[in-house]
Each structure stands twice: as structure tokens, then as C-alpha cells.
Amino acid sequence: MSTPTPALELQGLTKRYGTFTALHQMNLTIQAGEIFALLGPNGAGKTTMIGSVCGLVKKTEGSIRVFGQDLDKDPVGPRYQVGLVPQEINFDPFFSVAESLRIQQGFYGQKRDEARVDEVLTALNLHTKKDSLTRALSGGMKRRLLIAKALVHKPKLVFLDEPTAGVDVELRRDLWTYVRKLASQGTTIVLTTHYLEEAEELADRVGIINEGKLLMVEDKATLLKRFGEKRVVVTFDTPQTTLSEAVRRFTPRLAEDGRTLTYVEREGVAPAGDLLRVLYAEGLPIADVETRRSRLEDVLLEVLRGRPSPQAA
Numbered sequence: 001m002s003t004p005t006p007a008l009e010l011q012g013l014t015k016r017y018g019t020f021t022a023l024h025q026m027n028l029t030i031q032a033g034e035i036f037a038l039l040g041p042n043g044a045g046k047t048t049m050i051g052s053v054c055g056l057v058k059k060t061e062g063s064i065r066v067f068g069q070d071l072d073k074d075p076v077g078p079r080y081q082v083g084l085v086p087q088e089i090n091f092d093p094f095f096s097v098a099e100s101l102r103i104q105q106g107f108y109g110q111k112r113d114e115a116r117v118d119e120v121l122t123a124l125n126l127h128t129k130k131d132s133l134t135r136a137l138s139g140g141m142k143r144r145l146l147i148a149k150a151l152v153h154k155p156k157l158v159f160l161d162e163p164t165a166g167v168d169v170e171l172r173r174d175l176w177t178y179v180r181k182l183a184s185q186g187t188t189i190v191l192t193t194h195y196l197e198e199a200e201e202l203a204d205r206v207g208i209i210n211e212g213k214l215l216m217v218e219d220k221a222t223l224l225k226r227f228g229e230k231r232v233v234v235t236f237d238t239p240q241t242t243l244s245e246a247v248r249r250f251t252p253r254l255a256e257d258g259r260t261l262t263y264v265e266r267e268g269v270a271p272a273g274d275l276l277r278v279l280y281a282e283g284l285p286i287a288d289v290e291t292r293r294s295r296l297e298d299v300l301l302e303v304l305r306g307r308p309s310p311q312a313a
């Protein structure tokens, strides 16, 4: 059986600015139809990677294949299949919203497709502004148009670089819905975001990058399971001074004031329910039980701090 052609393959992708290495030997394969989130702190190299694929940054070394086509051999053709929502707003203020989308279709060598213009404007809740000049849009509306522009030529691979930075909750929700729809239709999405709930909501896989190096690529669910933890905090009605041998076996942490007991449930340790059963059986005066699961944000911080994988350890 033949394997499907990946949407994007980076091999040894490196970008140097003088002596500074912004991207170091990046290897990454993204399958068609995936939603991939690239996460990392400011200056990690995310935009440099995206710019290299989209032709805005000239790579120093390595290869880039878009749907199997090497950009060194054909720097133009494969890029017709790519859409980019850049971080910065960059359209001509003297065109109307619809005109700027039609121009974009032409720029990508497509016939005018008014139905598609209407579809993206509706999906991004911008239809009422179809004939407004772009300079008359609010900041959030400009960002909606930026997204519409990146999608109007029906790209098969879309880069969303911080698409919802500084926008309202409504656009965020509209965009998430639309991104899911596009992915379900086979569009590949590469997303960077500092808004980790966005990656948690949308991504199938997550890559973590820092100082130009890709530290980890993992299925989102696996990443949360491997690095994540559940923290259970039990509050007592009356302070406890000692714990029984049966409770201590779980190595929970009793607060100095004896009021709370904290248990961290990670992969490979007893479930918190086992500890709770022992506490109840011993008749301890439990007032409250609170649980908190790690989010992608916690995981990202752990990985950036260099915590080794529990499986690798």
C-alpha cells in the first residue's frame, strides 16, 4: 500500500542571520488533513519556519517539500497550494473587502469565484462589510479579512501565525469552527499561537520549539497524558497532624497547617480514587475534594524547563 504524500516535509531546515541561528536543523513531517500547532516562546523560530515555507524567508540549509514537491526545484508552483495568515496586517487600504479577496484569487492564478468570496466572508462574519474599504475596518475586522484573504484561493496547506492575537472571543470561536471545517474537508493547518487554549482545542499534534530547535513533536492527547498530571487536593474540617501508614504509602503532601492533603497523580502511580477510598475508610473529616488536570500550558512550561519525559526517564 502506498503511503500518502505528506503536506509538508522539512529536512534539516536551518536559517542563519549572520552568526545567529534562528532555525536549527528542523525535521518535521505534517500529514495532509492534520491540524498541527507549533508552540514556543517569543523568538523561538516559528515565524522563520513559516516564512521559509511561504517564500518570505530565504533558508540557509535543508529542504522543504510541499505535497511532495521540493521548493528548491520549483519555488513557485507548490506555493499556489499554500495560504498564510501572517501576524502583521498587510493589505491595501484603498480596496474594498471583496475586491481585495478577488485580487487574491487572481494573484493565485484562479478564476473569479464570487461564491467562494461570499463563503469566506460569511464564515468569518464579515459579509456585512463586503463593500467597505479595508481602511474603514476595525482592528478585529482587519484580522478577519487577513484570514479570509489567506483562505479565499482554497489552499490545501494553511499557516495561521498567531491568527487570534488581540481579537475578540467571537472571532476566536468563528475561526475555530471554520478551521475544524476546513480540516474535515482535508485542508492541512499549521497554527502558531500563544493562546494555548487554542492549540488545546484544535490541534491533533503539537510541536514545541525553543531557540530555533524543535524539542518535541507529539500527538496532543499523548503529550497531555505523558507530561500531564492530575492534582487532587483534599481539605479537612479539622487539622490533621499525622497520617496512617496506609495513607503515607501514597506519598501525599500534608500542608503545614494540616488542613489540606495534596496528591499528584501521574502515569504509573495509583489512581487518586484509591487514596480517597482509604481516607474515607479511615473516617477522616473530609470537607472538600478538588481536582485539577494539567493543561497544554503546564506541559509547555514543563518541556521548556527541560523536564524529561516520564517514559524516557
Ligand SMILES: Nc1ncnc2c1ncn2[C@@H]1O[C@H](COP(=O)(O)OP(=O)(O)OP(=O)(O)O)[C@@H](O)[C@H]1O
Pocket: 017, 020, 022, 040, 041, 042, 043, 044, 045, 046, 047, 048, 049
Ligand atoms: N530579519 C532578521 N534579522 C535578524 N534576526 C532575525 C530576523 N528575523 C527574525 N530574527 C530572529 O530570529 C529569531 C526567531 O524569530 P521568529 O520571528 O521566527 O520567532 P517566533 O517564534 O515567530 O516569535 P514570536 O512568538 O515572537 O512571533 C528571533 O531571535 C528573531 O530576533
